[in-house]
Amino acid sequence: MADPSDGRTRIDLPGLSYLPRVITKEESEELIEYFANIVPIWEKRHWRDEHLRSEGHWRRLTRPVYWLGAWQFACLGYYAEPDYREDRCVRAEPLPEVMQTILERLRTHLREAHGEELPAELPGLPNTCLINYFGREVGLGTPRDYARLRMHQDLEPGPVVVFNIGQPGLLEFVHPDRPDEPGPGVWTRHRSVSIFSGDEYKHRLYHRVTRVRSGAEPKLSIRMDNFEVRRISVSFRHVPEELISDFGQLPEVQRGKVLPHVEKLAQTSEHFRAQLET
Numbered sequence: 001m002a003d004p005s006d007g008r009t010r011i012d013l014p015g016l017s018y019l020p021r022v023i024t025k026e027e028s029e030e031l032i033e034y035f036a037n038i039v040p041i042w043e044k045r046h047w048r049d050e051h052l053r054s055e056g057h058w059r060r061l062t063r064p065v066y067w068l069g070a071w072q073f074a075c076l077g078y079y080a081e082p083d084y085r086e087d088r089c090v091r092a093e094p095l096p097e098v099m100q101t102i103l104e105r106l107r108t109h110l111r112e113a114h115g116e117e118l119p120a121e122l123p124g125l126p127n128t129c130l131i132n133y134f135g136r137e138v139g140l141g142t143p144r145d146y147a148r149l150r151m152h153q154d155l156e157p158g159p160v161v162v163f164n165i166g167q168p169g170l171l172e173f174v175h176p177d178r179p180d181e182p183g184p185g186v187w188t189r190h191r192s193v194s195i196f197s198g199d200e201y202k203h204r205l206y207h208r209v210t211r212v213r214s215g216a217e218p219k220l221s222i223r224m225d226n227f228e229v230r231r232i233s234v235s236f237r238h239v240p241e242e243l244i245s246d247f248g249q250l251p252e253v254q255r256g257k258v259l260p261h262v263e264k265l266a267q268t269s270e271h272f273r274a275q276l277e278t
Contacts, residue, residue: 007187069128080155166231248278
């Protein structure tokens, strides 16, 4: 019998779905081309330490990123219910058609397997996503590996849908007080989709990617110097439309925090050039 954690077989558990090869080869090629033509950024956020934060110290995220639908800038603190809602999300470019097509194919599964987690006021499909470029930094001394993902939670309402592109990553769910005792895990293979929701997988357990397997295919590229991509993870979430702001609608302090990032994005994005004028 096949081991379900190897990523080759489907998993259907209450609150956890893993769907191998649900993304077609043609769709994956279109996605890879799309990812290669947008320009991600290394976001920065304040240190948690109050003293360092007061002196203006920042730390860089562990991978280059790009948001679609709504950009949740790390320096603002990510949108999360119920306490972190206002002035967190800046309007970003819409999802490309290929992503919408794949999500539409998942609509019935989302409703039947994860529908209880979907608040009535939200649309049936996610309206925002985070594109994570995982790999390694090269050409700057000793190469640094950024292919893994630290233990965390996604606190937006509704299920989280993840497209997996590139080398397989070991997705693990773990209790934050017992990080050395991983719970359910699965090798998320190229062209697969992972979905998790509900009290167990979204609210009680954290998730992380602890290992990444090497492989020659598919070849991924990025419009960024000194970085080699190994895998790309696209995590889709729900953000209420009324909480998505144009850049100019943010309060002055928040605008100041994200201005360097928006200016960087505006160098290659017509959308963010227009956002600077709002």
